[in-house]
Amino acid sequence: MQNPPDSGRILLVDDEPAFQRLGADFLRGLGHEVVVAGDAEQALAAFATLPAPDLVLLDLAMPPTMDPEAGLELVPRFARVPVIVWSGHGDHELALRAAELGAWDFLTKPIDPDMLRFVIARALRKAKLDAELRALRAAQAGDDMGLVGQAQATVQLRAMVRRVGPTRVSVLVLGPTGSGKELVARALHASSPQSENAFVAIHCGALSAELLESELFGHLKGSFTGAYRDQPGLVEVAHGGTLFLDEVGEMPPPMQVKLLRFLQEGTFVPVGGRSAKKAEVRVVAATHRDLEAMVRDGSFREDLYYRLKGVVLRTPALGERPADVPLLATRFLHRVAPRAGLSGDALAWLAAREWPGNVRELKALVEAAGALLLPDQPEVDAPLLRLAAGEADGDLPAEPAAPLEGLGPLDAALAELERRLVRDALQAAGGNQSEAARRLGISRVGLIKKLARLGLR
Template sequence: MSGILLADDEPAFQRLTGAWLRGLGHEVRVAGDGDAAKAAFAEKPADLVLLDLAMPPHHDPEAGLALIPAFAPAPVVVMTGHADHALALKAIDAGAWDFLAKPVDPDLLRVVVARAMERARLARELAELKAQAGTAEDMGLAGASAPMQALRELIRRVAPTRLPVLVLGPSGTGKELVARALHEASPRAGKPLVPVHCGAIPAELLESELFGHLKGSFTGAVADRPGLVETAEGGTLFLDEIGEMPAVMQVKLLRFLADGSYQPVGARTPKTADVRIVAATHRDLAARVADGSFREDLFYRLKGVVLRTPPLDERPGDVALLAALFLRRATDAAARFTPEAMRWLASRNWPGNVRELRAAVECASALAPRSATGILVDADDLAFAVGEGSLPNSGAPSAMRPQSLEEELAALERLRIVQALERTGHNHTHTARELGLSRVGLLKKLDRMGLR
């Protein structure tokens, strides 16, 4: 059911048109003047606004034009008995989506409402997809593969909860990015996300870093200092490489996880903090529990929900998409891969996972030859970037083999499809519509290109 705000000062028109629209399955609210319409929209935004331009207090169609921006982003269909071409153009310039003259023809109104509702629906979906795609790209969590879709869905479901999360996965797969995505999709998004690398801080300093200390509590403590737990109050504390945490700190962290209390170094009274814990490690924590190097009770406290970041060899179809994304971000010039580069990307194992892929693309784009038409990254550029080849075209002008027309078109087609997939959040129906293809035709191309 779709919501319509009908703003008109004629009771008979309100009654008849409202009843007719409800008969079509729409939820309809009415307002008798401009101020009431703005208040109703502010209280509950509508999917569509049907706006009479000549309403109290001015009864002037020109004055009614000023109301249109108040209903953004909903499409506004203006209605008036003083219809003329100039007024219609002014209404469109003011942000109206369409214009109807009174008396309103019911069949025309049905068509206009249906089109406006479809536009509103698509605008909402597009905004949601852009937000999701933007988040996924910003977090390095882009990918159309089943493992990445499942991971994003789990993040969406787990983020609003208070449960601790343990993120497992090989190095370079984006564990910190998962923590950031969890934080930004949670009610704690307005509060700090505080990362701490448990293996990068000496054991004797980790307690002070986490829980803070008082002046004089140890040599060098010249002033009171809050810890990272206090800094993260109300937000998220990300404990990276939790498997490296010293045994003595595991005990203190366990107490904090149990009741939210902690004691700064040198303090006699405990403090409390409200933070969500997200921990991550590339190690096998279950094995470390078995060999006694990690506390079993802490392990079970941390694993409220376990998320796993898949390595690239479990999502090979995402390599081309990620590479295109990293290439687009690596340079402000037009850039693309040759077909040989795409084959090279797809054939490699990527032991360093997404981190290695990104570094290789950024390095290769800096080395690749530039021309008036942009940057063309070849397989040689990528091979050198990962240390598997010599510097391409060194000491001599570019000797790159010219591409055939068929190769140029294939590379361009692939790039256009990858970019469209990114823009639509990997929605095949919307991507096909944007590219002017049928959905079946798009799926065949994705299969052929290994992008499905």
């Protein structure tokens, strides 16, 4: 028989055999499943047994002591679910203490069946709503894995990350600069069963072949000048977790051989060492370069290429997924200015723009605009974006220079002087903010802030 919607699994804790039988029959008649316990020990054991109860009915006076105080101590042990307590006497203070300990409701024996039915139904409904809310929150939190976007390509990318993340397959992430390759690598790690272990990133182009080897595989004390002590390799740090080989296309050929051996055999020899060590890592590699072309022209080893590209994931250029721009921009803005919005003309300006630096460029621009918002400005608009992008100079009102005397208080006069100097410098620099900032002897960011403060935009 199908259970009614508000039915649940109830743990009935009462020492009176007659009440156990009658109560259990009554509850089963309402469609609930019932587990009965006669004392505290049985109750705790039943509570810990799967499937776990959804609700506990607890008689406070229990053997061996029959002291309601002892029953009260049980209430917090069942905190995960609603606990309805009762006792033989309607003691107001006892009810209050039970409530303080987290009890859902307090009834007095003899129990009124209608009241019991009502209280149980309400408690179960509340517990169910709580559970739904928790599940929704969890789903939402884990949902985009930090990969914001609704474009088809982004939705597919997320689906692939979710699918591939939990496996041990090597992943090669390909995409232009700033398009989210590292973010994908981190999302893969986060969605793997090894997410508790380390995620270790190494930039393969930033170091010489020798240094890269010593970083990856570690070195022994005295193996080269400056090696004052043994140093474990990053592959050991990443053991059990994920090793992210960033810009793997830049890896010098001698290192490519050593990396391949490690990937094939799971062993490596630290610099200056003799014996091989073991480490087990999940490898995610990324590059903005055309690895296949590099294989063809011989600058990247073919065998290593095939070893790395277990699964290939692509992070498309932002220009190929325009639907993501407003979503990303809003998300980035809210991180620096939680209550601010983007005006219609701002969104249009963003949509019309090209993004050679992809998401990273969009992020930097929106964050700069958010930082330039004046306290009374609720929205980032197109002029503010242009200002942040260093394109606002054409908009500056050109005022004829007026004599400074008669400007009133010193503050106002100084601001006016500053305004003129800034405007002149911009004009002399042909609108180039960096050049104008140099002429004024301040940083470009300093100039942008000044422009905003002086209302020159």
